[in-house]
Amino acid sequence: MTPDLSVEVGGLKLRGPVLAASGTFGYGTEVPLLERRALAGMVSKGIFLKPRAGTAPSRIVETPSGMLNAIGLQGPGVDALIRDYAPKWEAWDFPVLVNINGESASEYGEVAARLDGVPGVAGFEINISCPNVEQGGMYFGNDPRAAAAVTEAVRRRTKLPVWVKLTPMVSDIGVIARAVEGAGADALSAVNTFVGMSMDLHAYQPRLSFRTGGLSGPAIRPLAVHLAHQAARAVDIPVVGVGGIMRAEDALEFLVAGCRAVQVGTATFVNPNAIADVHDGIAEFMARKGFASLDELPRYLPRD
Amino acid sequence: MTPDLSVEVGGLKLRGPVLAASGTFGYGTEVPLLERRALAGMVSKGIFLKPRAGTAPSRIVETPSGMLNAIGLQGPGVDALIRDYAPKWEAWDFPVLVNINGESASEYGEVAARLDGVPGVAGFEINISCPNVEQGGMYFGNDPRAAAAVTEAVRRRTKLPVWVKLTPMVSDIGVIARAVEGAGADALSAVNTFVGMSMDLHAYQPRLSFRTGGLSGPAIRPLAVHLAHQAARAVDIPVVGVGGIMRAEDALEFLVAGCRAVQVGTATFVNPNAIADVHDGIAEFMARKGFASLDELPRYLPRD
Amino acid sequence: MFLTDAPLVERRQVARDMWVLGFAAPDIAASVKAGQFVNIGMRPGPLLRRPFSVYRAGDDRIEVLLKAVGVGTAQMLAMREGDVASCLGPLGRGFDLTLSAKTVSLVSGGLGVAPMPLAARDARAAGLQVTWVHGARTADELCSETEGDEVILATDDGSAGFAGTVVAAAPDADLVLACGPNRMLAAAAQRWPQAQVAVETYMGCGTGVCLGCAVPLTRGGYDRACTEGPVYVASDVDWPALPSHLSYAVSA
Amino acid sequence: MFLTDAPLVERRQVARDMWVLGFAAPDIAASVKAGQFVNIGMRPGPLLRRPFSVYRAGDDRIEVLLKAVGVGTAQMLAMREGDVASCLGPLGRGFDLTLSAKTVSLVSGGLGVAPMPLAARDARAAGLQVTWVHGARTADELCSETEGDEVILATDDGSAGFAGTVVAAAPDADLVLACGPNRMLAAAAQRWPQAQVAVETYMGCGTGVCLGCAVPLTRGGYDRACTEGPVYVASDVDWPALPSHLSYAVSA
Ligand SMILES: Cc1cc2nc3c(=O)[nH]c(=O)nc-3n(C[C@H](O)[C@H](O)[C@H](O)COP(=O)(O)OP(=O)(O)OC[C@H]3O[C@@H](n4cnc5c(N)ncnc54)[C@H](O)[C@@H]3O)c2cc1C
Numbered sequence A, B: 001m002t003p004d005l006s007v008e009v010g011g012l013k014l015r016g017p018v019l020a021a022s023g024t025f026g027y028g029t030e031v032p033l034l035e036r037r038a039l040a041g042m043v044s045k046g047i048f049l050k051p052r053a054g055t056a057p058s059r060i061v062e063t064p065s066g067m068l069n070a071i072g073l074q075g076p077g078v079d080a081l082i083r084d085y086a087p088k089w090e091a092w093d094f095p096v097l098v099n100i101n102g103e104s105a106s107e108y109g110e111v112a113a114r115l116d117g118v119p120g121v122a123g124f125e126i127n128i129s130c131p132n133v134e135q136g137g138m139y140f141g142n143d144p145r146a147a148a149a150v151t152e153a154v155r156r157r158t159k160l161p162v163w164v165k166l167t168p169m170v171s172d173i174g175v176i177a178r179a180v181e182g183a184g185a186d187a188l189s190a191v192n193t194f195v196g197m198s199m200d201l202h203a204y205q206p207r208l209s210f211r212t213g214g215l216s217g218p219a220i221r222p223l224a225v226h227l228a229h230q231a232a233r234a235v236d237i238p239v240v241g242v243g244g245i246m247r248a249e250d251a252l253e254f255l256v257a258g259c260r261a262v263q264v265g266t267a268t269f270v271n272p273n274a275i276a277d278v279h280d281g282i283a284e285f286m287a288r289k290g291f292a293s294l295d296e297l298p299r300y301l302p303r304d
Numbered sequence C, D: 001m002f003l004t005d006a007p008l009v010e011r012r013q014v015a016r017d018m019w020v021l022g023f024a025a026p027d028i029a030a031s032v033k034a035g036q037f038v039n040i041g042m043r044p045g046p047l048l049r050r051p052f053s054v055y056r057a058g059d060d061r062i063e064v065l066l067k068a069v070g071v072g073t074a075q076m077l078a079m080r081e082g083d084v085a086s087c088l089g090p091l092g093r094g095f096d097l098t099l100s101a102k103t104v105s106l107v108s109g110g111l112g113v114a115p116m117p118l119a120a121r122d123a124r125a126a127g128l129q130v131t132w133v134h135g136a137r138t139a140d141e142l143c144s145e146t147e148g149d150e151v152i153l154a155t156d157d158g159s160a161g162f163a164g165t166v167v168a169a170a171p172d173a174d175l176v177l178a179c180g181p182n183r184m185l186a187a188a189a190q191r192w193p194q195a196q197v198a199v200e201t202y203m204g205c206g207t208g209v210c211l212g213c214a215v216p217l218t219r220g221g222y223d224r225a226c227t228e229g230p231v232y233v234a235s236d237v238d239w240p241a242l243p244s245h246l247s248y249a250v251s252a
């Protein structure tokens, strides 16, 4: 018996529970080795309204079981995305969500409006880990009101599914999760990278030109599982787990912790077939345990 | 030329910059292999007023480049500490700080008062990552007012040095750092463990009996360096860096990031001589670079 | 306690999937007592050391017995002669053989046979008459090595020796030393409350400083398996509160 | 692009601390072009793969040239024959030898000699006359291997060949291919703006998806060294904005 791995998440019917995480899969036109049959969906690299050059090198540094990145949301802007990538996505057999960014709630809304209805764009993932210029550089994702305002601004401009990608840099992720659920989010992605720093002992300054970077990879997995679990306990909409998934067992930890699906990021850098390997490993686990569908997988979601 | 590694931190003159972190060195009576000459000081396992049994097993689980622990502050209580351990500490050639805990600000103060003046107790490290029962299970360390209240409660009951150990589970560690500095702290230790979770795929429940645990080890080092750096930028009192230090280079990252000293925790589990190795490696680095004392080490501490 | 970089000097198979690895570690070999363990670390490899009972000791070397159950043990079994692992030990309190007794039964299930060769050695040195009782799920999982002593075998499926549990198969004796899965030890505790049993817990440090290896006690509170244990008087352990399976796996 | 578990089949020293490792990787060997690289991963080992120019290819194997500069390279040099590494490649755009030219200078500093044997092979196949120019700090750091071509040597300390930089020692040619520290390449760019240079950046993926390997361009913006590079026309790179040393070390 081949288990049924299809899931429905935040308005999208997916053929499996494993998506490609934003910023780790480009626009889906690279990674030629990937066995696409296993890819349930892709979240594109984060985009702003206008083109952005990104940060100066060095942009990456490895850390124990992880890596810091400060890419600075380099990207061609919405118009080029519509022209160069969306037409390709239209032909693909899995949905593409666009990871959208802005320096104000209205800029987020504007990006969504421009992409709404463009063939090939299946939905949005709002990245609220961007600096909130209106509030003086704080992050939208740290403040429940700002997070809700961004979500509403996007919600008003599109009928497509809206997912919100939560930042882990908060004391209580449940508060933010409830705020964006209330503002109309269809699903949550948990979590984005953790802010970290690494010092160069030759130059006596940070190794990254941006000083700090976002930590991803297996190092953050236990933290991400906890945050995704806390988010799942706080809301009724589905939660998509992200952070440090390298193998099927890692993805299954997120699913058991209450997530409906997962995203794989850094693992793809190490293993271009990571998504297929994770998908196949989940199928193998389900078959071995005798679960016919993901609904049968036991979840640990105490409400206390 | 042998470099001078002595430092003064928050009211204590230390023979070097490397201390043993709380909860990873017991009461200093174990770790027989340790070359004590290199140990600048020890922070004892966290203590409450009354004895505590701690959490049920399993208490530990390994994660990539890290480990989760949920020991539950098992300990004999203040009276047994005074009777069984302080007399030993009195004879040692390095200072022992007691890591103190409480469920209310006044309990912290009470613990400090009982230990104040006990020979062998050189100072306190306030652990504000304890659940604040008065505020319904939130952590003292998440809230600047609660953190300041605890610091003041201890400050009023002792003339000994008071260090405050910050939790990383906050949006802006600078706010907490400034609050406890204002409340009379002599130094800050940054940081405690990050809350994480790991799921058992046989039992479909958390691997730790306490559900969640604190993540320590090299996995968290880039996050800890960033937080210690942010704390050092926010205050004028010294900051002691903690988190994932395995080797001298790791300690030097914290020192370059603005810390006055460091604590080594999980590394001792892996290498009982870790503290001596880190100390000796710092001395070797200083000699190689021609620095006569730690004051000459360049610091990266922009104030913007 | 010694900390040494120990080269692999020996490797032999003793049951299906079960191997003995020998490491050159003279100081540990000279001082280890039955029931004590070593904490083995690898670089590169998982962060924490892995605890293993010392299986045999002598000729400047220690031996450990293992199966691949996760990343650490798989990596150990992939070592080639000359590769080096870091060994910390001997650790913990071993079996107490100073008690007045004439006969001893060494009762082991599966990998629980690990401390028994040393136990047999020390028991004989103390003038005791030794009986081995060793069980496994099936015949080819039985450890093929003994020290020339009489062995009572048991298998769950009856494919060799007594059909049933090793605890049921064992004769009484003045002294019972037992090691195996915690579930088996709980059964042993029912039959022989005074048995000395070597328990397994998840360990952080192995040296008494982390309090990770908590063993729940019938008198209340927790002991450290690495320091007060891993050998306990069976009736001192609160068996229902001790996790009976530890099937956690670390991935990169 | 191929992903393959490649056993180590060869290992030889070619200068002080400098080694060539050969891996059995038939598909990569058959398709790699000069200036392309492979991304090598180890389990257990550091998280990210490590990029290496392909030094030679043929007989179902690829060779890479390296020194131990950190954990990854140290671990690779500790491999024994038969040990396996994961190889992903060939990656990147190599040297363009389709340009009309009669002579080519291969200018390399230190480990920058890595892409040159393949460059010499491909250049000869394109009918070009090849001159090697290879420099290092001192004589015993010069790579001892060439493909039988004429070699102009240079050392900073004058202990062999020309005393001075490799850029100063090199003759002009219709085509200049250069590889070495970014600082050396910046000097090459001054002298030969049209030279093809293979740059080094910190890489996340090697396959174009992470945008980590940014190369600042004189026309503004950034390229991906792993995809649009690692070979660039020297004048296209904004050298002051490209980090000239990458001395980061990862620890466990
Ligand atoms: C005192 C003592 C003596 C032991 N003696 C032996 C022996 O002689 N032979 C033998 O094969 N095994 C022995 N074990 C068990 C052995 O330590 C584990 O099987 C080993 O640590 C697994 O490592 P892994 O990386 O392969 O597994 P992982 O992938 O990490 O996990 C798989 C299993 O190993 C357990 N485990 C992992 N890390 C530890 C740790 N640090 N401490 C305790 N358990 C852990 C997990 O709970 C789980 O059951 C002993 C354990 C203890 C506490």
Ligand SMILES: Cc1cc2nc3c(=O)[nH]c(=O)nc-3n(C[C@H](O)[C@H](O)[C@H](O)COP(=O)(O)OP(=O)(O)OC[C@H]3O[C@@H](n4cnc5c(N)ncnc54)[C@H](O)[C@@H]3O)c2cc1C
Binding pocket: A062, D037, D046, D048, D049, D050, D051, D052, D053, D054, D064, D065, D066, D067, D068, D069, D070, D071, D072, D073, D074, D111, D114, D115, D199, D200, D201, D202, D203, D204, D230, D245, D246, D247, D248, D249, D250
């Ligand atoms: C296209 C390309 C081709 C290369 N070809 C060769 C070659 O033929 N021979 C050779 O010896 N070296 C080559 N390098 C450099 C080589 O990749 C690094 O020396 C190696 O990654 C160091 O790994 P480490 O773990 O030993 O060092 P670490 O301890 O990680 O760091 C030490 C040094 O390696 C650099 N480094 C670490 N990881 C990476 C990474 N993922 N990408 C780039 N740099 C990194 C650091 O910046 C630092 O300079 C090449 C690099 C690139 C980008």
Ligand SMILES: Cc1cc2nc3c(=O)[nH]c(=O)nc-3n(C[C@H](O)[C@H](O)[C@H](O)COP(=O)(O)O)c2cc1C
Binding pocket: A021, A022, A023, A024, A045, A046, A047, A069, A071, A073, A099, A127, A165, A191, A192, A193, A215, A216, A217, A218, A220, A242, A243, A244, A245, A263, A264, A265, A266, A267, D204, D210, D211, D212
């Ligand atoms: C190089 C890189 C670039 C990223 N870019 C984005 C981005 O543009 N938008 C976003 O929401 N997340 C971005 N992320 C975060 C990932 O989508 C993911 O949340 C994070 O890496 C944790 O997952 P992982 O450990 O599987 O990589 C990026 C991560 C990396 C490593």
Ligand SMILES: Cc1cc2nc3c(=O)[nH]c(=O)nc-3n(C[C@H](O)[C@H](O)[C@H](O)COP(=O)(O)O)c2cc1C
Binding pocket: B021, B022, B023, B024, B045, B046, B047, B069, B071, B073, B099, B127, B165, B191, B192, B193, B215, B216, B217, B218, B220, B242, B243, B244, B245, B263, B264, B265, B266, B267, C204, C210, C211, C212
């Ligand atoms: C097993 C264990 C127990 C700990 N107990 C305490 C404690 O009682 N009080 C405290 O403030 N920190 C405690 N800590 C946190 C450490 O002191 C330190 O802040 C943390 O482990 C990060 O440093 P490391 O990565 O070097 O271990 C404990 C850590 C571990 C691993």
Ligand code: FES
Binding pocket: C202, C203, C204, C205, C206, C207, C208, C209, C210, C211, C212, C213, C224, C225, C226, C227
């Ligand atoms: S394993 Fe750390 S106290 Fe026992």
Ligand code: FES
Binding pocket: D202, D203, D204, D205, D206, D207, D208, D209, D210, D211, D212, D213, D224, D225, D226, D227
């Ligand atoms: S290394 Fe990832 S895009 Fe070049």
